[in-house]
Amino acid sequence: MVICLTGGTMPERLAEMLLDLWTPLIILWITLPPCIYMAPMNQSQVLMSGSPLELNRLTEEQRILNRSKRGWVWNQMFVLEEFSGPEPILVGRLHTDLDPGSKKIKYILSGDGAGTIFQINDITGDIHAIKRLDREEKAEYTLTAQAVDWETNKPLEPPSEFIIKVQDINDNAPEFLNGPYHATVPEMSILGTSVTNVTATDADDPVYGNSAKLVYSILEGQPYFSIEPETAIIKTALPNMDREAKEEYLVVIQAKDMGGHSGGLSGTTTLTVTLTDVNDNPPKFAQSLYHFSVPEDVVLGTAIGRVKANDQDIGENAQSSYDIIDGDGTALFEITSDAQAQDGIIRLRKPLDFETKKSYTLKVEAANVHIDPRFSGRGPFKDTATVKIVVEDADEPPVFSSPTYLLEVHENAALNSVIGQVTARDPDITSSPIRFSIDRHTDLERQFNINADDGKITLATPLDRELSVWHNITIIATEIRNHSQISRVPVAIKVLDVNDNAPEFASEYEAFLCENGKPGQVIQTVSAMDKDDPKNGHYFLYSLLPEMVNNPNFTIKKNEDNSLSILAKHNGFNRQKQEVYLLPIIISDSGNPPLSSTSTLTIRVCGCSSDGVVQSCNVEAYVLPIGLSMGALIAILACIILLLVIVVLFVTLRRHKNEPLIIKDDEDVRENIIRYDDEGGGEEDTEAFDIATLQNPDGINGFLPPLLSLIFMVMHRKS
Template sequence: MMKQSAWRQMTEPGFWAGVLVVLCTLSVGADVHQALKTPSMPSKVLQRHKRAWKWDKLYVNEEMPTKSPIKIGKLENTFFTSSARYNLSGEGANDIFTVNDNGDILVHVKLDREEKSVYKLSASLFNNDFKRQLDQDDTFVIVVLDINDNSPVFPPDISGSITESSRAGTIVMTVKATDADDPTTQNGMVGYKLLNGTDLFSINNDGEIRTLTSTLDREKQSQYLIAIQAKDMPEVTSGNLATTIVTININDINDNIATFKSREYRYSVKEDSKPGYQIGILGVEDKDEIQNKDPTFTIHKFGEVFEMKQSNLKDGVLSLKMPLDFETLNAYTFSVNVDEQTVSKPPDNRGPNLLTRAQVFISVIDVDEPPVFSRNEYKFSIDEGPFKNSVIGAVSAKDPDATAYKIRYSIEDPNCPVTVDPVHGHLSLKKQLDREEESSYLFQVTAHEDIPNGLKSYAKVNLTVLDINDNAPELTNGRDVYVCESDKPGTIIGTVGASDKDENPGRFRFTLAKRSSNFSLTDNQNNTASIRLRQGGFSTEHSVEHVLEIEIVDGGTPEQKSINLLQIKVCTCQAERRVEYCMAYAQTGMSVSAILAILLCIVTILVIVILMVLRRRYQKEVLVTKSSGEIHEQLVRYDEEGGGEMDTNGYDVSILSSACHDGSFQPATGPSLYAVVKKPSACKGDMAVMIEVKKDEADHDRDGIPYDTLHIYGYEGSESLAGSLSSLDSSSTGSNYDYDFLHEWGPRFRTLAQLYGVDGSDTDSSD
C-alpha cells in the first residue's frame, strides 16, 4: 500500500514541478555562495567564470488543465538583477511556454505526449531595454511526462494457420497490439490473454500463440475463432483493455487414403473402339483436399488390355489399351485396387470395411468391321527391264466378323503400274518398269466386302524397282579437252570420265575404238582416261575437225559398252594452257534432226499446193444440162462473186434488149462497171442481131465496157417456155412447168430443186 501511495504521489501533476524548483534553487544558491567567496579582481584581468545557468531538464505532465498558466520551472542566472530580463526562444517559445520577470516558466496549453514529447528551447538574459545581452544563451529541454491515456489497438483481420497433426507447442502465429503511450513505462506495455480455446491454444506476453495438443484434425474442424484480450499496465490491476477475434485455419495433409464409391462398375464398349478410348470413371472418396490426394490404381488380370489413370479430380479413369474383338472375347471381368501413401502412419481412416477393391464388368458390343489385311504395309521388289506379266506378290485380307463375307481387291489409282487380282489379291505389272525413271512406287490396295455397300479397308504397298545393267556408259568432261598451239608431243590435253544411269558398282574401261595419229588415250584405272598429244604443230588458222572415237565398257553384268565421239578444238593459249581463243572446227555434215525438219516442211508445202489445185479445179467444173429439144438459154460462168441484192443496181439488162423494136439503144452514162438492172420486155428479134449490135457498140464507144462475155443480157429466146429466170421480173404466180429434173442435177442444185420442185404437202392436198 505504501508503494502504491508513493507511486500515486509521484504521478501527481505538481510533484515533479516541486522537485524541479527545489533542485534549481539549490543549484542557484550554490552558485551565489561561490560567487560571494570569490575576491574581486582588476577589470583589466580576464577571469574564467563558471556557467551562470543551472538546470538540465524541465518536466511537465501531459493533459494538465489549462484554465490558468501553470508554472513548471524557473530560470536562474547569477547575473540576474532587478534591471535584467529573461527571454525564451525555440520550440513553443512565447506561445506554449512563457517566462515572467521573475524567471518563472509557465505553460499555457494542454500538452499531448503522443503528439510531441520533448521541446527544445533557449534562454537569454538582457538588460531592461533588451539592448544588451548580459550572458550567453543556454539551451534546455522540457520533457512531457506520459500518463495512461491510450488503450491497446489490434490490427484488423488477424488470421493464422497451422498444419493438422502438428506437435504440441508449435507456434501458430504472433499477434501484436500497439499502445500510443510511452513504451518504456507501464502505460505503453501490453499483455495478452486468451478468452476461449484455452484447451487447444496458449498465448504469452509477446503475443505468440502456440498449440497445446497434437490432435488438431482438419477433417473434424478446419477453422477456429479465438478471442484475445490485450491490456496495458500488465502488472497492475487497472489499465486499458482491447479485444479482437483471431482466425486460425488448420491446413490439410495427406492423412486419409482413397476408397471406391462403389463395389462394382459396369461398362459396354464397341469392339471398333480405338486404343486410348475412355471407357468410364471409377469414382473414389478421399477426405483430404484435392492437392493432397494421390491414389494409385492396380488392375488384376487383363492389364495388357485396359489401363487406369488419375483424372483431374483424382478419380480413376479406365481406358482401352488395345483393340477389342467381339469374335474372340465378348466380355471381361476383373478387379481394380486403389492405394495411397499417406503422411501419417497409420492413416486416420482405416479398417476392414474400407472399399479399396472394386469389380469391373465390361461387355463387348459387336459391330460390322471392315476387312483386315494381314499386314498394314506390304513391301515387294522386282527387276526393271522387259515387261513380264508375272506375279510380284500378293496381299491378303479377311472379314473379321462372324458373317465372314468374301473379299475383293482393287487398286483405285489409274496411274498405278500394278494391277491386282480381284479374287486372290495377286499383284502383277501392267507395263514395263524403268528404274532410271522411277525407282519405287507407293500405292494402296483396297479390300472391300463382296456385298452391296460393303465396308472397305486399305493397305499400303511399297514396290521397289531393282536395277539391271541396261544402260550403256556415256562420256563426260569432253568439253575440257582441247589442243593449244604451243602444246608439245606428249602433253596431256585433257581428262575424260564416264557416267552410267545404272547402279554400276564396277569400273569403267576406256580404249580408242579407232586409232588416231594425233592423239593417244591412257586408262587411269580410276574411271577416268587421259588424252595425250602424239605430235604438235596445230594451228587455229588451219583448223580441221579432230574426232576421237572412245569406247567405254562398264563393269556390270552383262557388260554394256558404247562408242563416244570426242571432238577436240584447237586453241590459242597463254601460259599454263589458259585458253585465249579457240577455232571452231568446220561442220561437214548436217544433223538428223535438221534433215527431218527440212523434209517435214517440204511435205507440208506440197500438201498445201495439191489442196489448192484440187480446190481450183473443183470450182471450175460447171454442170451444163441441155434438154432434148431446143436450147433455150446458155449459162456462162464467171469468176466473180455476186453482190446479193446489190445486183439489182449492178446490171442494166436494157443494154441487151436495146436491139428490140427499133434496134437502137442508149448506153448508160459514165464508166460504170454494170448498168442499172432493168427487166426489158420480150423481144422478137434474132439474138444474132442483138450480138452484132453489141459488138458494134463496143467497137465505136471507147468509154464503154467491151462485152466480150455474155453475162449481162436480158434477152430470153423467143421460143423459151420458162420465160425469164431473172429475179427482177419473175412472176409471183405459180407455173405449170415441171422442175423435177433439177433433182437429177446433183447436190449442187439441191437448193434450187427445193425452190422449184413440187412440195409433197401440196401434192397430198391436191389429191
Template structure:
C-alpha cells in the same frame, strides 16, 4: 552549494524532501545530526514532499505547505509563489504558505511542475529567505485503459503444428505511470479462442494447441483482452481481434470416389481416344492436392492414363486398338498418389489409393482383314496367259463373318496384265510377261463385304517377273575396226565385249570364238580373255587393200544361261594404208571414198577438206 539548490536537484531526480528534518527554532540541537548540521548557521526552507493527485475535481485541493524556519507565527512573513502554473493552476496562502491546486490535472499531459518559493518581510519588503525552486509531482491514478495500437491482427500458421507453437505476440500499451503502483501493469487473457489457443498472461504470446486440422476449420477468430492493475477488480481493459488462418500441409491422402468404374470403347476407336475419367478427392489444397495417376493390370498395353492438371482427374486413353472378337472386356487397376508428399505423415497411412476400372469393348462393323498387309509373289516371264501368280486372303472379323468379294483396283500399266478370282482371291496373268520390259508389277487388291459394300479394305501385291534366258548375248555397240596393210602377224587390232538383256543371278559370263567356217581359213584370230572381253588379232603379216578391201569376221558369243544361248555377230575389219599406226579418220574416209569409186587424188582432196574443217593441217611442214 546552498540548500535550495540541493533541494531542487533531489526533487527532480527522486522526490522533494525538506532541507532540514527540523526547524531552526526547535530549541535543542539534535545530537544525531552530523557535525556539519550543527555548524550550519544559514537559515532555510522547511517543507514536506509535494504531490497532487490527477483528475481531482474540487475547486481547491490542498497540496502542501511551504514554511521558513524563521516563521514566528506573527504574520510578519509573506509567502510568494512563482513558476509553472503559479496563480493559474496553483495558489499559495501568503500568510501560512499553504499551496492549493485550483483545477483538475492530467499526469499524462504533464507529470510535474517546477515552481519557486520566496519569503519576504512585510515590514521591510526584503527577502528573509533566498528564492528556492521546488517540484510538485502529479500523482497517477488509473485513468487510462490499455490500447492495442497494432490491431486487429491477422496471422497464418501451418496446420498440424506441434502444441504450444507460437502464433503471434500481441502488445497493448497503457498511458498510466508504469513506475507508480499497478496502473500500467498489464495482464493478457483470452475471451474467445479456447481450447484451440492460449495466451501467456505477461507477454501476450498466443500459442496453439496440437492437432489443429485445416480441413476441420481453416479460420479462427480469437479475442484477446489486456487488463491493467494486473487484472484487479478496478482494472481497465481493452480487447483486440486476432484472425488466425491455418495454412495447408499435405496430411491427407487422395481417395477415389468410386471403388469400381465401368466404361466402354468401340473397337473401331483410333489410338488416343479418351475412354473415360476417374476422379480422386484430396482434402488438401493447392500443390498438396496435386495428383499423379498410373494403371496396372494385364491390359497395360492397351490403355494409358494421364492427369488433368486443372481438374485433377485421371484421363484413361486408348493406347492400342482393341478388338471385340479377341477380347470383349478389359480390367485395369487405376492408382493415384500425391505428387508432393510430407514425410511427417507418410508413416500414419499410405498416401495412395486404388480402384478397379472395367472397360467393355463395343462391337463395330469392321472391314475385311487381309492375312497380310503386303503380298510378294513371283512368276516366270513368258508364262502363258491364265497362269496362276498367287492368292490373297481376307476375312470379315465380325461375328456374322460376311463373305468377301475380291477385285483389282489398279495396276502399274493401263493394259490389264492380271485378273483376280472375286471369290477366292486367286491372281492370274492375262498375257505373257516380259521381264525386260518390267521386272516388277504393283497392284492393289480390295476385299469388300458382300452384305455391306461400304466395308472395304485394301492390300498391295508386289509381283516379281522372274527372268528366263530368252535373249542371246550381242555386241554392246558397232565396232569400227581397221588393219594396216603393213600389219604383222599377232597384232591386236580390236578389243570386244558383250551384253545380255537377261538377268543372271550368278552374273554374266560370255565366251567368244570365231565361227567354225571362218576359223579354218581366216586372216584373224579371236582370243577369249575369260573376263567377258576378247581380243581380235592378225593371223598373218601384210594385207592388200586392192586385193581385199574389208574382212567380215563371224564372232560367236555364248552366255551361261539355262539353257545357254549363242549369237553370231559380224565384225567388219577395213584395210587401211598407213605408215606406222592407224589414223582412224583417214582410214574411215578413205574406205568411204573407195566404196564410192573415187580415185586416189580425189580421196586426197576430199580428205584435206575434211581435215581443214576439223582444224587440222593436212600438210605439215
C-alpha cells in the same frame, strides 16, 4: 545573491487536501537546506522544486538517488499532462534572495512555450501552465529565468536555465499497428507448436510507471491456441488439430497496459490461423465396382471410362496414381492418371474382338504419390476397385488372310494367266459374302485383273522386267450386304527375269594402235552388259567370227573379271597403208537358252611417241607439240586473237577521231586482179599472192600482222 525556485499552489481544494496529507513530509523537507549550491553564477545559486503535488515523489526519488550516490538534478520542474481545470496550473515559483520584498524586482521567463504555454507572474515569480499539455507531442520544455530591476530592467544576476518536464499519465491505449494478422500452421501439429507472434505499441512513457508495460491475452480462440503474456508468441493449445474437420480459426488477442492490472487501457486485434494440409488421408474410390461398355471396333487409344478415388487432402497430398494390378484384360487395357481431374482414364491398348471374348474384369488401384512418413503407420495410403468392361458387337469390315501379299510372275507369262490369290472373310457372326476389286489408282495401266468372287489375280498385259521389276497394287474387299464395310490390302508383284536380251558392249569402244607397237600389246579392254538379271550373275563368252578366227592382226583374251582384252599379233602397222581396222566380236550370255550378239570394235592406227603416247591418228592431222593438248592450243590461240582485236579496235578508234568517215577521192585505192585457169590448188592458191594488197594500206587490214594469218590458217586445217 541566491535565486531559489519554490513550488507554487494548486487549486485551493486540491491544495488543501494535499497539504493535509503531506504536511509531515513537507516539514521534513523544509528542515533540509532550502538551497543547494550548484555552480558559481555571479554569487547566485539555483534551487528548483516542483509543485506540492510532486513533493512526496521528489523526496522519495531523492532518497533513492542518494542511496545510489547520484546527484539530483534540481533545475527541473514537473507538470502532469492532460491536466485541465478552471484555472491555470501552477508549475513552480521563481525566487531570488535579492528580493527584500520591496517589489522592486521583476521576473522574466523566456524559452520554449514562454508566454504561450507557460506564463509567469513577474512580481511573485509563479509559473503557470495555461494550456493543456500532451507528453506524446512534447515531453519537455527548456526555459530561461532572470530577475531584473523593476525600474531600470537591468539584470540583477545572469539568466538561469531550467527544464519543465511533462509528466506522463496513462492516456494512450495499446495499438496493433500491423493487424489484423494471418498465420498458418500444419494440421496435426503437436501441442505447443509456434504459430506466430504479434506486437502492440503504447505511446505512453515506457520509463515512468507502468503506463506502457503491456500484457497479452487471448479473448477468443481458446482452447485451440495460447499466447505468452509478455512475448506475445502464439502457440497451439490442442494437439493434432485436423484440417479436414476445421480449416480456419479466428483468434482475438488483447494487449493491456499497466502490467495488466485493473484500470489499464487495452487494445485488440484479430489473428486468422489457417491449418495447412498434410497427407494424413488415403484415397478412397467413390464406388467399389465400375461398369463400362465398348464397341469392338473402337480405335486404339480411345478412353473407355474414368474411375476416381477421392482424397480429403488437397494439392499434391491428394495426387494419386492409378494402376491395373490384376484381371483378365491387363494386356488389352491400360490406365493413366489425369493430374487435373485427379482420376484414372482407362484406354484400349489392343484391338477387341466380340466373337473371341465378350467381357473383361480389371482390378485397379489408386495410391497417393506423396507419402508423409509421419502418418505411414496409419496403414496403406491406397485403395482398390473392380472394373467390368463389356465388349459390344459391331459390323466389322472384311479381314484379309494376310496383312500384305507378295506375288511373283515371269516377264514372259501368258496373258490371263493366274499370278496369285487373296482371301478375306467377314469376322461378324452373321457373315456376309465378299467381293474383290483392284484400286485402279494403283494400276493406271490396267496390267492386272481380279476375279471378284475368289480373289484370283490374272495378267492383263505383257510384263517387261527391264522396264519395271515391281508392281504395287491395292486390292479392295467389300461386304455385299453392307457396301460401307470395306478393307484394303497391298499386293506387291515381282516380275521375274527371263533371258530375253542378248549381251552387248557396255559402251561404244574405239581402240588406238601405235605404228611402233609391240606384238602381244593390249590394245583395248572391253566389257559387256546384259539387261537381263540372272540369279547367279552374268558370265559372258567372247569369240571372233568364224571367218576371222585366224585373224593375222589381232587376237582376244578373256579376263577373270568378265572383261575382254584385244591384243596385237605383230608390229609394223602402217597408217599409210591402212588407217582403220574393224574387229567383229561375238558376245554370248549364260542364259537358258543362251543369247548372243555381235559388236564391232574400231581400231585406228596412230602415230605415237617413243614412249607410246598417241600423237596423231590420220595423215592430215596437225602434229601437236609433246605435252600440249588441242584444247590448250585453242585456248592460247583464242587469247591471242582477242588481244589482236583489242589492239586493232584501239588503233581504229584513234584514226577515226582524225579522219572523216567518207573516203576521199584522192585516197589511194589499190586493185590487184589475178586470172588463172587451173583447178583449185587448195592452200597453194592462197599462197599465189598477198591478200593484204587488196586492202587499203591505211585501213584496218593494214594492221593485221602475218602471225594472225598463220593462226587462221592453222585453225582452218584443224577444222
